Amino acid sequence: MAKTLFEKIWDRHLVRDLPDGTSLLYIDRHLVHEVTSPQAFEGLRLTGRKVRHPELTFSTMDHNVPTDENRLNIQDPISAAQVEALEKNCADFGVKLYGIGDSRQGIVHVIGPELGITLPGLTMVCGDSHTSTHGAFGTLAFGIGTSEVEHVLATQTLRQKKARTFKVEYTGKLSPHVHSKDMVLKLIGMIGTAGGTGSVFEFCGEAVRGLSMEARMTICNMSIEGGARAGLIAPDETTFEYITARDRPFAPKGAELERALAQWRSLPSDPDAVFDRTLTIDASKIAPQVTWGTSPGMVIDVDQPVPGLNDVAGYSAADVRKALDYMGLEPGQKLTDIRPDTIFIGSCTNSRIEDLRRAAAILKGRKKADSIKLLVVPGSHQVRLQAEAEGLDKVFKDAGAEWRWAGCSMCLAMNPDKLAPKERCASTSNRNFEGRQGAGGRTHLVSPEMAAAAAVEGHFVDIRSWNGGN
């Protein structure tokens, strides 16, 4: 019988179906960070259990870490305690840790692929909803709660119900300066933040095939913002090139690699595989996207006005009013009249080398507007080193940006990088929820290029027709 990519991975990891209607699914890789793991390790201690496969478990610190020069000395004692707890837990249970100061430290969803931990056809989990990122490799990857983190640590399995399959096909080619962030925001605007609930997306089509691995990760990363726990892209030559072109310590090599490649090539959905749901989007018609509200589904094309109370599908007039009041906006306003105070380029959505290159291409030889604070935060120490080797740090600094160290930074403001009440931010991150970037802060989600251009002009621009501020 013809199978989808999801079904192939599911079948290969099914330990057994259970009498209660769930299935025991084997987990190949478990990523751990400091925020959602302490209670899970504590649970192991209380029951006298061990980590079943420490060699399949990888941990790093990202949410709490400061990103400035003084990052090694965490000032907030509660953050410091959480980081120390992870150090102790990893030492006690024999789990690898890439801590602050380690050259492999970074946002968990950036270092997984970078180190070759993320590979096609595997199952992967992390106590973090953006684990969907790794689906870009054809990896079934999803976020779990802390109780499930403990379950995976103890058993290397999860009890799951099989998800529905949801194919999202992007036909045609993208317009210049429109990129994967716009593709995924467009999808969320169409189906809403609950549209993918219970499903696993498979992103496909000409526009997806043309994307780099970094760009594919951006799309899969925001699957959860469309309600789906996971998003998949079938592995292809672009995937294999990413895995083999650089030294990725945990990726197979030599004869093992040949054996792996043969298996990976068998993963793509069969041509006649049936999906539970299918949606086709014409990529050539996608415009740069900007969110105006307090949910990723509250998003419009850059050349559309801020919507009226009754103009937003899926949201009541009261919800729209609440969102507009929070954001300090009025219906009919042009996005190009909106002036952010802060620009944040970073997060597990858009902090990889290609994201920084795209932002740097806009900022090269230009300066940020005086009114703007510009923060560029690479996703990992390795990304930071590579950016510096390419001279991108100089471009950013010359443009007036702060060039930071790796971490989640202002995406969720668990560290010192946060917005003040009513401070407005154009952000390359993934969530524009109330208070996400700091209590009272106002977030507009955009692509790295849109963020960089807004930094130059001091307001949003339509990157497609922008003349570079000349």
Add this chain to the structure above:
Amino acid sequence: MDAFTTHRGILAPLDRANVDTDQIIPKQFLKSIKRTGFGPSAFFDWRYQIDGTPNPEFELNKPRYAERSILLTRNNFGCGSSREHAVWALAQDGYRAIVAPFRGEGDDHIPGFADIFKNNCSKNGVVTIELSEDAVEEIFQAVFAEEGLEASVNLADQKLVLHKASGDVEYAFDYDASVKNKLLKGLDDIEESLQYMDDIRQFEQKHDTWMVS
């Protein structure tokens, strides 16, 4: 986990859709390495004013809901971040059940609860009840009209009973059979799964994780 059989308590309305877990428990409380102490911080940014005093505008702060234990809300509750702290906060703030509406069927289906949140509730003995939009609207109106309105959740029978002054109104709800069994008996997931350790070992012998040692 304690078993859940039946619960009777006061309903409290949170008349908002798409409430995300960042609102249920903001990030600053995620720094705790404990499993307890989250209750007073539930809905923090809505619940308190800048000076730390309760925000009188927030619906759940009204004195009539002080003793509530069942939350009534709108669709897609608990979307966003996977933080289980959101469920810990609600449970420790006294909520035993949450009622939210689903809409439509098939491709148009919008659930009452986000996936990961619902799953996290099932690990902590919080019952997530999905009813039709019409039913939930009816319950909202009843809660607004009648102070101290109570409801009973009977998990075994999958029924929510609204105890109105004019008489009981009963709503049947669908519930995942595996989760129901687990909650009714107060079973521990890990303990259950460890019973299949032989299957896991057998699976591991033929399964390749491609891990480079």
